Every structure is written in C-alpha cells, then in structure tokens.
Amino acid sequence: MGVEGTTGLQLRSLITASGELELSLATVEIAEPGPDEVVVRIEGSPINPSDLGLLIGAADPATAKVSGTPDAPVVKASVPPAAMKAMAGRLDESMPVGNEGAGIVIRAGSSAEAQALLGKMVAMIGGAMYAQYRTMKVKECLPLPDGTTAAEGASCFVNPLTSLGMVETMRREGHTALVHTAAASNLGQMLNRICLKDGIDLVNIVRSAEQEKLLRDLGAKYVCNSTSPSFMDDLTAALVTTGATLGFDATGGGRLQGQILTAMEAAAVKTMKVYSRYGSTTHKQLYVYGRLESKPIEFSPTFGMAWGMGGWLLFPFLQKIGQADAQRLRQRVADELKTTFASHYTKVVSLREVLRLDNLKAYAKRATGEKFLINPNKPG
Secondary structure: OOOOOOEEEEEEEEEOOOOEEEEEEEEEEOOOOOOOEEEEEEEEEEOOHHHHHHHOOOOOHHHOEEEEOOOOEEEEEEOOHHHHHHHHHHEOOOEEOOOEEEEEEEEEOOOHHHHOOOOOEEEEEOOOOOEOEEEEEHHHEEEOOOOOOHHHHOOOOHHHHHHHHHHHHHHHOOOOEEEEOOOOOHHHHHHHHHHHHHOOEEEEEEOOHHHHHHHHHOOOOEEEEOOOOOHHHHHHHHHHHHOOOEEEEOOOOEOHHHHHHHHHHHHHHOOOOOOOOOOOOOOEEEEEOOOOOOOOEOOOOOOOOOEEEEEOOHHHHHHHHOHHHHHHHHHHHHHOOOOOOOOOOOEEEOHHHHOOHHHHHHHHOOOOOOOEEEOOOOOO
16 A cells, blocks of 8 residues: 555445446545644544435445455445435435544644644544545544544544534523434433433433333433334323423434324423413424434324424534534533443444445344444454
C-alpha cells in the first residue's frame, strides 16, 4: 500500500437504472490533510439502520449473489420494480457508506488543533466511514478519553445523540415522559439508561416476551408487549401512571402509531373533569424516526383533535438547537461513553467480510439485539 494512509479500501454502494444493487470495494486516494484536518485510520464503524438505507437501499437481500475475487468481492442484488421510484435520487451514482466511526489520527495538518490530535483515538461523523482511512476536519472529530478503544468510540454519535435528542425534544416541547417503540434495540437500551439516570419515566414498547424480560432485567419499569392480547390496556395503564404524551417510533409502518395516540387519549380522558365531544385538550405528539416496517402507517383518528404525527431526524434536530447545545450533548456522550452510552456488538467484520452473503442477510434482517461493527483495517 505504500505510505500508510495514502490509499485505502472504501466500500461503495451503487443502484443502477436497470434495477440492480452493486456493492464493491474501491481503492481510493486519501487526501492530504489541510491545516485544520487530520487523517484517521478507521478501526471501528457500526452498521446502523440508517446506514442500511444507503448500503442496501430497496434491494431484496434474498436475491444477492457474490462474484469477483476473494480480495475484491462484488455483491449484486435486485431492486423490486415497485421500489425503484424511491431510489430515483441515487441511480447510477457510486456512493460511499457509513455515518460514523472511530480510529487513530495518523497524520495531522499544521494547525495547533490538528497537531494536538496526532496519535489520539477520535470518534467521527460525516459519511464514508466504511473505509480504511478518512481525512476529516478537526471540528468533525471528537477526542476520546485515554484508554478508549475504537469499538467503544465507534458508536459515539448516531445512537447516543438520537437518544439524547429525544429527551431534549421532550423538555423543549413541554412533555414530562416518553414512549419508545422497538425499545429492546441498542438505541432503546441506551434511552432506558438515560431515563433511569435522569429520573424520566419511559414507556418501552417491545414485540416479544423475551424483549420484555431483557428490558425489565435492565431496570425498565414500564414495558408493554405489542403482541400481547392486553397490549392496549397495559399501554393505557402505563400512560395514566407516567403521563407520557410524547412518543418516538422506530417502526414507521402498520397500526402501532395510531395505537399509541389512542392510548394517550384514553389516559388523558381519564383525568378530564368535563366531557367534550372533541376529546381531551392534552396535546399528544408522535414522531416517526425509523422505517423498520415497510408497510404504510394505518390509523383512525380516534384520539381527539389535540395531536400531531410527524418525522424526526437527528441531524436537522442538532442544527435546530444550535452548536452550543449540540456540543453539550456530545460532551455528555464522551463523559459517559463506557456507561450510559456503551454499545455492544454481536460480530466484528472486515470490509471484505461485510460482503459475505451470510453477514449481509444477517444485518439486513435488522434483528433487535444484533449489531455489527466493521473494522476496515481488520485482516480478511
């Protein structure tokens, strides 16, 4: 490879106009750092649901086939014709993947701020992290405490800041408790730890008895199983107790969103002293922040007139709250990286191993409790 960090492998995702996904490894030149830049050797980058949206797009993993060579594998899979419209903005464009990562600064620009990071472990956000090397602005790097590993720092941004952003949104919009779906996920467990630490009531919605036990064993007080016959009664009871009027939904499809608002209204009506045919005046808000379900959202507005349903994304939220408050959240993540914001991985893979069909199909399932970490500089 020559001088370390002059060229390196980068994972690319391409969807063609003919309806085919192509995943491959490209050798790319690594830009020399400017005065306020550094070159990082990436040693950890997580596969988050938001990464899968770019990595696989709307392709059907069941159709995936591998070609090429062991050193340069190529995965191809078909995109269903009905899904091609949603892919229109990226057709025939080879795209780098990976929102966040962590690694060692191996070269630094001339500024004092850049030189101070030389040899340090840093976390980064900014895309193209499924690569062996990345040239980054100093301001896009978060120096990690001494002794922090790349695996510990790799998931510093997306899940921690999303979960903190939910709590921050709750406070800014005048709510006092939260509802969260797909709550046994890595992010859900993180949100549970934040709420336990900060004394916030959190109603966790899961979809199996095993997930319910997992969260209760982690100290969660309110856990409702959406597959239970008593789900709506259990959810309403938890909402009466907690007074939660804000929900964050990771599923993005089906009936769950309407069920949450309906239960919030039922809880609010129980405290009303005067009947109103328009329902309660308590505002109930649901934000959809994920698309684990591809089905349309289905609901009948049986929850009065004081409600809202909309989308929520991390990066627009961070822009909205401003640099000072966003930095405050980042600093809390750094301070509690090994406790509140610890991430756990089921498997660590190299860039080439990302393209193995068994791995591809495993993380494409988006199974709760399974999280993959890519180490781009891992041999193999």
